Amino acid sequence: MYSSLGKPTNIFWQECPVGKADRQKLLNQKGCVVWITGLSGSGKSTLACTLGRELHNRGKLSYILDGDNLRHGLNKDLGFKAEDRTENIRRVGEVAKLFADAGLICMASLISPYRKDRDFCRSISSDASFIEVFMNMPLELCEERDPKGLYKLARAGKIKGFTGIDDPYEPPLNCEIEIRPENGVCPSPCTMAEQVVTYLEEKGFLQE
Numbered sequence: 001m002y003s004s005l006g007k008p009t010n011i012f013w014q015e016c017p018v019g020k021a022d023r024q025k026l027l028n029q030k031g032c033v034v035w036i037t038g039l040s041g042s043g044k045s046t047l048a049c050t051l052g053r054e055l056h057n058r059g060k061l062s063y064i065l066d067g068d069n070l071r072h073g074l075n076k077d078l079g080f081k082a083e084d085r086t087e088n089i090r091r092v093g094e095v096a097k098l099f100a101d102a103g104l105i106c107m108a109s110l111i112s113p114y115r116k117d118r119d120f121c122r123s124i125s126s127d128a129s130f131i132e133v134f135m136n137m138p139l140e141l142c143e144e145r146d147p148k149g150l151y152k153l154a155r156a157g158k159i160k161g162f163t164g165i166d167d168p169y170e171p172p173l174n175c176e177i178e179i180r181p182e183n184g185v186c187p188s189p190c191t192m193a194e195q196v197v198t199y200l201e202e203k204g205f206l207q208e
């Protein structure tokens, strides 16, 4: 059966005998979403990988949902126009929510340039377990790094709609963690990861 909007009806929620609380007890941690947003080249993947290693060393189970990687599979039908980015973020937000429900510390590392899309992901998670991390790095630094040569191509007009060049990036207004240069120097990957670990520790995510 389908509704007038073409959506299926007669769908019910199936409860399962083992819940999030049981899984968290098993893992001795609390499931959450660490949503890392920022320009291309701002260090999202570097932070996610360093944080993932640190959590692993501490015996904590985590998983990285990386925008670039997901575009090889789950999101391979999507491009970079606004509605595709929105759908990209929506899907990853839903997957991240499932991982957090599984009890994992789920890092989502995507540019996620539009505030409303990030806010949607927050709205479907329980508020306290959605941790938005803003990689507040200047465009000049990201462009100087340009590890994939994409800024160069965008400046040459060979890529259209590149975030920060001719497509917008809307910085968070109320993120939990902001990572930015101190006295013009970007913190090391370990220092960035430590900042997030400290937050997770203080908020009690690293124990059941």
Ligand SMILES: Nc1ncnc2c1ncn2[C@@H]1O[C@H](COP(=O)(O)OS(=O)(=O)O)[C@@H](OP(=O)(O)O)[C@H]1O
Residues within 6 Å of the ligand: 039, 040, 041, 045, 067, 068, 071, 080, 084, 085, 086, 088, 089, 109, 110, 111, 112, 113, 148, 150, 159, 160, 161, 162, 163, 167
């Ligand atoms: N037009 C355009 N704009 C921005 N980025 C582009 C574009 N085309 C390709 N790329 C590469 O795709 C990576 C970003 O993918 P995301 O899924 O994170 O993007 S988004 O959240 O949907 O905006 C991004 O990876 P990162 O550099 O790791 O951020 C780029 O390598």
Ligand SMILES: Nc1ncnc2c1ncn2[C@@H]1O[C@H](COP(=O)(O)OP(=O)(O)O)[C@@H](O)[C@H]1O
Residues within 6 Å of the ligand: 038, 039, 040, 041, 042, 043, 044, 045, 046, 047, 145, 147, 186, 187, 188, 189, 192
């Ligand atoms: N804290 C840092 N200090 C020095 N170099 C960094 C730091 N974070 C990232 N980088 C470098 O900057 C480049 C872009 O980082 P990356 O993590 O791929 O960014 P993003 O995932 O946001 O595109 C890489 O070459 C990486 O080694």
